[in-house]
Amino acid sequence: MISKDPRKGGLAGRVTKLSNSEQQNNPLHGVRLDAILEELVAKLGWEELGKKINIRCFNYDPSIKSSLAFLRKTPWAREKVEQLYLRTTKKGRK
Structure with a gap:
């Protein structure tokens, strides 16, 4: 905060x-951001992740390293990734 x-x-x-x-x-x-991103990529893949959250680092030459750099600098994008993670995992269904 x-x-x-x-x-x-x-x-x-x-x-x-x-x-x-x-x-x-x-x-x-x-839960660390890298763990969130790795789990989403494992579960959805880059293509589906790019469809759900339309940001360049997911759609063009995606990598964990470049995506983490972008997400750490961009609060609105990180929020979208965190919300998607909560919707697609059991952590969000408590």
Whole structure:
């Protein structure tokens, strides 16, 4: 969770810690982005993943390394991948 810094009027880039109860309710707690991506690729394949989430790193010369670099820099794309992961795995069906 990124908090706003009222002194700067924008995002401070600081990550605030979530309480234990918030983490326990987070189905992605402890799941790394590389593990999420590898599981989606294993389950769906690059072609299907590119159809479900239409981003260049999935459709043109896809690789885990280039996709991770893009997803780490692009919050909206990472959110889409995380939501797809939750929909396609048992973690999202608790």
